[in-house]
Amino acid sequence: MTLLIFLLPWIIGFSVFLVIPMSIALYYSFTNYDVFSPTSWVGIGNYLKLPKDSIYIKSVYNTVYFISIAIPLNLFFSLFLALLLNTGVRGYKVFRTIYFLPFIMPLVAIGMVWRWIFNDTYGILNYLLSAVGIDGPAWLASTQWVKPAIILVNLFLIGQQMIIFLAGLQNMPEILYDAAKVDGANWMQKLKHITLPLLSPVILFNAVILAIVSLQVFTLPYTLSWVATSAGQGQGGPAYSSTFYVMYLYTRAFENLQLGRASAMAWVFFIITVCFTYLLFKLTRRWIFYRV
Amino acid sequence: MRVPVIRITKRIALYAVMIIMATIFIFPFFWMVSVGIRSGNEIFMEPPLLLPRHIQLFENLKGTLKLFDYFGNLRNTVYVCVLGALGTAISSAMAAYAFARLRWRGKDLFFALTLSTMMLPFAAYMIPYYLMFQRLGLLGTLVPLWLPYCFGAAFNIFLYTQFFRAIPEELSDAARIDGCSEVGIFARIILPNSKTILVTVFVFHVVFMWQEFLIPLIFCPSDEMYTLAVGLQSLQGGSNPPPWELQFLGATIGSIPLLIIFALTSKFFVRGISLSGIKG
Numbered sequence: 201m202t203l204l205i206f207l208l209p210w211i212i213g214f215s216v217f218l219v220i221p222m223s224i225a226l227y228y229s230f231t232n233y234d235v236f237s238p239t240s241w242v243g244i245g246n247y248l249k250l251p252k253d254s255i256y257i258k259s260v261y262n263t264v265y266f267i268s269i270a271i272p273l274n275l276f277f278s279l280f281l282a283l284l285l286n287t288g289v290r291g292y293k294v295f296r297t298i299y300f301l302p303f304i305m306p307l308v309a310i311g312m313v314w315r316w317i318f319n320d321t322y323g324i325l326n327y328l329l330s331a332v333g334i335d336g337p338a339w340l341a342s343t344q345w346v347k348p349a350i351i352l353v354n355l356f357l358i359g360q361q362m363i364i365f366l367a368g369l370q371n372m373p374e375i376l377y378d379a380a381k382v383d384g385a386n387w388m389q390k391l392k393h394i395t396l397p398l399l400s401p402v403i404l405f406n407a408v409i410l411a412i413v414s415l416q417v418f419t420l421p422y423t424l425s426w427v428a429t430s431a432g433q434g435q436g437g438p439a440y441s442s443t444f445y446v447m448y449l450y451t452r453a454f455e456n457l458q459l460g461r462a463s464a465m466a467w468v469f470f471i472i473t474v475c476f477t478y479l480l481f482k483l484t485r486r487w488i489f490y491r492v
Numbered sequence: 493m494r495v496p497v498i499r500i501t502k503r504i505a506l507y508a509v510m511i512i513m514a515t516i517f518i519f520p521f522f523w524m525v526s527v528g529i530r531s532g533n534e535i536f537m538e539p540p541l542l543l544p545r546h547i548q549l550f551e552n553l554k555g556t557l558k559l560f561d562y563f564g565n566l567r568n569t570v571y572v573c574v575l576g577a578l579g580t581a582i583s584s585a586m587a588a589y590a591f592a593r594l595r596w597r598g599k600d601l602f603f604a605l606t607l608s609t610m611m612l613p614f615a616a617y618m619i620p621y622y623l624m625f626q627r628l629g630l631l632g633t634l635v636p637l638w639l640p641y642c643f644g645a646a647f648n649i650f651l652y653t654q655f656f657r658a659i660p661e662e663l664s665d666a667a668r669i670d671g672c673s674e675v676g677i678f679a680r681i682i683l684p685n686s687k688t689i690l691v692t693v694f695v696f697h698v699v700f701m702w703q704e705f706l707i708p709l710i711f712c713p714s715d716e717m718y719t720l721a722v723g724l725q726s727l728q729g730g731s732n733p734p735p736w737e738l739q740f741l742g743a744t745i746g747s748i749p750l751l752i753i754f755a756l757t758s759k760f761f762v763r764g765i766s767l768s769g770i771k772g
């Protein structure tokens with residue numbers, strides 16, 4: 201009875217706001233539910249349509265492109281900053297706050313500012329590039345450069361990973377470093393043979409967080425690729441080259457109101473997320489070193 | 493004599509890298525403010541003007557406040573953030589108490605299930621989630637933006653569990669001998685000893701919800717319901733987008749409250765993030 205008092209809210213939260221919606225989504229994914237016409241069972245029809253939808257394929261490609269660059273890049277960069285901060289520099293707290301700052305800025309505000317920085321004619325980025333003799337690309341207006349541009353902005357949001365790495369680094373046993381010093385190990389050797397192996401569970405933890413967050417990337421590309429012309433407004437361009445999985449799912453569900461079809465996309469997305477996270481754990485098992 | 497020279501050069505190189513990094517990280521923020529307070533004819537310049545020649549803060553501010561209902565959006569944001577944060581701070585603590593301090597069958601399994609929901613992407617269930625609130629007649633209200641959080645969230649439960657496990661069991665035992673109920677122990681011993689983590693969870697939720705964009709995009713169709721995230725997005729405009737300096741000033745005043753919250757609570761924030769990683 202006592203147990204129930206404590207657990208009841210979460211049992212409701214867990215079932216009503218997670219398990220039940222997930223199950224209903226599974227059911228919808230086998231129907232042609234679209235608000236306007238009567239709903240009927242279509243079996244796996246929605247799933248079969250997905251590979252034939254060229255925009256869908258594009259959104260999968262874009263998402264794979266994004267995660268395969270953004271995850272390693274952010275992991276590397278946040279570790280790099282944490283290592284810098286961990287050298288015992290003066291003004292440690294100031295630097296830490298500055299590197300953390302973009303993480304607590306509203307994403308939409310970040311997106312707005314970068315839209316202007318990326319402007320191909322008047323943007324300050326291309327001005328700086330031209331100062332060193334590089335003719336900058338059209339960034340957000342270029343099918344080729346829009347994804348790298350989004351990855352670049354995303355690179356500023358490493359605050360959380362950096363703090364987790366810092367906590368891990370500050371938790372290292374001093375004695376191993378003393379031993380390495382006696383043996384005459386240099387900084388690189390210490391990093392390779394002590395720090396990284398000891399930090400490997402933290403690296404995996406950060407990789408998992410990044411994987412879950414990056415797969416769902418939505419706000420940043422939505423804001424950055426926002427285009428408003430007299431013909432109308434929209435996002436994910438140019439030519440769908442910045443349409444990521446959740447963006448397309450959102451469009452199908454809440455703009456086209458094809459709820460059955462969007463539910464199929466949602467379940468495929470769920471399965472992808474689970475498989476990807478599972479693989480991450482499985483494939484890294486050999487490299488992860490757990491301290492006893 | 494050579495060793496110190498090398499050491500000094502290394503030191504200088506280290507600071508140089510850190511300062512360059514800091515400059516790059518600060519720049520978008522600086523640029524947001526700098527463009528936001530200048531006059532329109534200082535925007536399209538080649539080369540771009542780093543600092544405005546004429547500061548016209550008040551004129552721009554008047555223009556920006558006409559573009560979107562800043563104070564209305566701010567009020568909505570604070571409202572949903574605070575209610576949700578209170579809700580999750582209490583409900584998650586209750587669940588965590590059951591996981592960390594009570595003995596019952598199936599605990600490990602349910603805890604594993606709970607943690608695995610952290611992986612569950614919102615997009616995977618957002619359609620029935622939306623329709624559920626429609627059935628309940630709650631569309632057009634701000635309820636969907638805070639109510640679901642009053643029933644716990646996996647990440648917060650995890651944070652609390654880590655924290656509760658570190659509180660000595662003897663405290664609870666002593667209270668039990670004195671005839672105190674579990675609810676009494678929770679309210680009078682555990683919670684008063686967990687102020688740090690309570691604040692951390694509260695602040696985490698405020699920052700998360702303040703930034704959240706997809707959820708208010710779905711649930712807030714009209715501008716009197718907008719949270720700041722959606723309000724700022726609307727500044728990017730339709731076919732006739734407002735001038736950049738007004739958009740930038742909007743972004744600035746939209747960011748300031750969150751930055752103030754962070755400045756006041758950064759200790760909790762950093763500690764909470766560190767705590768999430770150590771045992772992760």
